[in-house]
Amino acid sequence: MNKATVEKDKNMGLNFWEKNLKTLWIFSVLWLLLISFVAFLVNLGSIGLMDKTEPMFVEAARQMVITGDWVTPYWNGETRFDKPPLTYWLVGLSFKVFGINEWGARIPSALAAIAVVILGFYTLRYFGFSRANETQNSDKKLWFSAFIGAAIIALNPFWIAWGRTGVSDMFLSSGIALALLSFFLGYGYSGTSSKQYLGLSIGRLWYIGFWVFMALGVLAKGPVALVLPGVTVIIFLLYVGRFIEVVKETPWLLGISSFLLISVPWFILVTLAHGQEYINTFFGLHNVQRFTSVVSRHPGAWYYYLPVILVGLVPWSIYLPLAIANLRVWQRQKWVNSPRSTHLGIFCLCWFLVILIFFSSSVTKLAGYVLPLIPAGAIIITLFWSEKVENKQEESGIWPLLFWLSGLANIGILMGLGAASFMSSQLIGEDIMMPQFKELLQASNLAMKGGIIWSFAGFSALFLLFFRNYRRWLWVANLVGFMAFFTWVGLPVAKIIDNQRQLPLRELSEMVKVERQPGEKLVFLGFMRPTLVFYTQEVVDSVTEADIDNGPAFEYFKKTDGPATVLIISEDKYLNKLRLTNSDYEVIRQEGAFKLIRINKQTIINKN
Structure with a gap:
């Protein structure tokens, strides 16, 4: 095949993606609806509230509804100053619309999780390049990045678990994720687009969105929602050599005004109402002390979050080290000289590492603390797979071996999950809180179904890895296996556990x-x-x-x-x-x- 033929085929492909743009967007909406429905909406209210944290948030929201006091959170007859009010407000408003029930308690978290999936899709659609100096003519690659990226952001254990739970973690995490994605959209569009809306360029509007979503994050869980995005942006801009450039183009007055207008009034009102009691409890105990000392018996070693992330992003996480290495962060000069639109991978790496290092430095450790880095990890993995699918030729050097080893580890995890499912009745110990769980699980045949699903996914991955031309589609086994297991096994098992433990x-x-x-x-x-x-x-x-x-x-x-x-x-x-x-x-x-x-x-x- 000569060069002219290759160019002709390439142009025909580009024409296809341009001519079918409307169809692609319709398909995108359907795809987002499907994965969002499966991940966050199916059986959302079918099980009761889960001890211990969820009912504390939900009851405080119910108290706001019945008392009409939307400033002071109460739980069990006492003030609850652990967290700011955004969770209580959103759940309370949901109760007013949908009634006081489990579905109403959880739909705000589900919608927050879905919002990140959608904005992640949009960001990848326009800026989903995996390499510095990559051409912007790869429309097909961008669409693929968006499709698989939305799926990886949505279909992982952590994002699903907290997207189905009425607590503050998802609102903090989605606030940080939406803020950082908004910043990157502002950063990217400022370098490529001159479109204006409401008298502001599209880039400046997204920059304002950065401040708005940080403010919502602060209302969800406190100052950490300002600190983490701020540090991430500074480190990223210093790395790519665009700090002064972005400082000059940022609409500081509008951004800071939006942040203050949204985040500050409630803190003033609650401090006026409760004074030192609120300041000591919220800022002292639940911010400073959680970082500097062990609170509620939740210690952990410095590496505590490494296995947590492995589990939280399974089965995708096995490719995270390779995907990070594939960014070639050591080639800084290439990134400095590349267009802004190609910087998403490096930006997400800064996002991922800042959150990981920050919470690893904290003395109090809880698995949910690193939830805000899940979208960043998902996007990094997405960029790796989009490059693999687009590039049909394997790289030279050590990279094929590393990919092969990652693929074998992927297969091992899938097979391990299958074996664990088959053997679950032997692995599950006696639990006085769920005396009949083992028998009910055996009678339901759900363990057998789970074993079959994961085993099929594992053998499919083995087949794809074995044949060189199909290795780039290895991610399909993870996607189909995870969706099938969650829908046909995970949700029914959750119902059995609820009937035993909470009913x-x-x-x-x-x-x-x-x-x-x-x-x-x-x-x-x-x-x-x-x-x-x-x-x-x-x-x-x-x-x-x-x-x-x-x-x-x-x-x-x-x-x-x-x-x-x-x-x-x-x-x-x-x-x-x-x-x-x-x-x-x-x-x-x-x-x-x-x-x-x-x-x-x-x-x-x-x-x-």
Whole structure:
């Protein structure tokens, strides 16, 4: 095939993508709807709230709705200053539209997750180049980057898990992701487009979006939503040598004004209402102390987040090291001299590393802290695969070997997931909270289905890797396998777990509404289950195991006012710690491991 023929075929391909632009956008919308529906909307409200964090946020939102106080968050009769109000506001507004239910509690998180998928698609569609100095004529490659990128952002365990949970993590993560994607769109368009809307260039509008989404992130979880994007942008601009350039073109007045107008008023109002109490709790405990000391018994080594990311982005994460290396960050001069439109990979690498290093430096560690880097990792992996699909010729040197090893590791993970599914009944231990889970799982044949799905994906990946011309399609096995497993196995298993672990508490909560006498205290013994507060819609007093062991439990019952009896929800092991026998109390109902009992307070006091 001569050079003229190649150029002719290339031009025919470009003409196809240009002539069918409307069809491509229609297909894009359908594709985004499909992956968003599968990942975030299917069975969204089919299971109850999950202890312990979700019901705390959701109940605080419900309190805002019923009290009309949209400034001060309350939970279980006390102020809750852990987080700013965006989660409570969005869930509360959802309750007003859809009613107070699980679907209404979770749809704001789902929509936030979907917004990142959509903006990620849009960014990749116009700036999804994987190399410095790459030509902008590869329209086909950009479309492919957008399609697969949206799927990888959406279809991974972390983005799905938090996109289906009514907590603040998704609002912080989506705020950071939308802010950084907006910045890059402003950065990219400022170098390529002169279009104007509302008297502002499209680049300047996206720059303003950067400040707007940071403000929403601050309202979701605090100053970290300003610090992390700000540091990311500074490091990126210094690396590509565009710092002064971008400082000059940024609409600082409009951007900062937008940020302050959105983020500051609530902090002023809540501080005026609660003063030092709010400042000490939010800024002191939940920002400074979480970074400098262990809070809520959540320590971790410096490498804590490396396996977390591996699991959070599985099965895509196995290619992340190779995808990062493929950016060739050591060739800085090439990036400095390349057009802005080709810088997305380096930008996402800065985004990824800033968040990883920041939270690895924190003394308190939780898996959800690195959720904001998931879209960045997904885009880096996307750029790697878009290059592989477009470039049919393998590179020279060590790169083919590294790809081959990554492919083998990919197959190993898929086969391992298949084996784990087949053997799940042997791997699952006994859990008093889910006494029938193993039997129900076996009866459902879901473990068998999961094993078949992952095994099929593994063998498909093996086939694709073995034949050289098909290796660039290896990602298809991951995509199809993940979607099939999540839809046909993951969601049904979640329902079984909910029926075993959370349904008993919901049923006891309904019984409390019937049985509770006026003024009678409701007490939970043991590890507090916040779902009780939401589902009973009552204040629930908590007596912990430490209170029982060290004596404060008996003092609590001595000082409790109201009727002579109390309602207690607990497991037998905690009742036994109080030295109570079956004859000491009335069992109203037992569900799973929990009992709802009525007992005279003096009976407990006499056991001391």
